[in-house]
Amino acid sequence: MSIMRTALPLVLLTGVLTGCAGLQKTDWPTCAALGGVTGAALGATESSAWAGGGALLIGGMAGAYCWVHGDGDEDGDGVPDSRDKCPGTPKGVQVDASGCPPTPEAVVVEEVVVVKEETIVIRDVHFEFDSARLTAADKAKLDTVATRLKQEAPSAQLRVSGHTDSVGRDGYNQKLSEKRAYSVTEYLVGSGVPRSNFVAVTGAGETHPVADNKTADGRALNRRVEIQINR
Known part of the structure; x- marks a missing residue:
């Protein structure tokens, strides 16, 4: 039972932090909330008095971890920096899945032949x-x-x-x-x-x-x- 009490917090904490690492920096509130729930559950395994402290501690860690290790979107184009092949795109410019403005189609200008x-x-x-x-x-x-x-x-x-x-x-x-x-x-x-x-x-x-x-x-x-x- 003591082994379970020791291993379970580590497993749950690792799961929360791993999940947060795949999110964006702006998702830190979600990580903090999930960490808080997990921390409360972990604290409750020891004592109901520990639930609040566990929620605060694990929630803070998860939120901070998400902010540090989470994927950002510095140019605000909706494409995470890890996949953004065109960082620094001006605000409001439409981009494709790789974060780059679509290549405009070539305009074909037909020459008008005037019969003299x-x-x-x-x-x-x-x-x-x-x-x-x-x-x-x-x-x-x-x-x-x-x-x-x-x-x-x-x-x-x-x-x-x-x-x-x-x-x-x-x-x-x-x-x-x-x-x-x-x-x-x-x-x-x-x-x-x-x-x-x-x-x-x-x-x-x-x-x-x-x-x-x-x-x-x-x-x-x-x-x-x-x-x-x-x-």
Whole structure:
């Protein structure tokens, strides 16, 4: 029985101190409380009068041991110093499990490629027969083109050129291509495209075919208005 009375206090005290060593310094009140309970129990094994003294003695020892040997958190980031790989982190900075600020993800900046020059080819505007007047169907198609051009920056330069097939006299086709280029331009201006954007309105007649004038399909492709956009 005397051996039990001698060994039991040592076992309980060792258990309390070992447990406190795994806590943080700020947990010393918890260690002191556990030590106090253990001290009271140890004191009571000798005499009920010893319970208070045992609680005070063991509680004080446990609290002090926890403060000296406990794990600290000097930068207050919530990660114990023993695991903190980035000590001295500024207050309020979010950290990961190792106490370090997360590595920011690399920002991928996509390069915007600006096309300096673009040409809109309008082949399905046929005008009235042997005329530069636009039909209702032509106007509906040009409304879509106007919406597209109004999205361009005010600094964009627009060059409009009219083209015909090879049917008819060269001089007549030249004038007709010019009239059609101006007709398209005036409609686009009336639809809200700034007139200042148009820096050239010309007719090329039949001099710049893009298809064979010997076929109906080829001639249809050659009858066109082109709008060149320079940004």
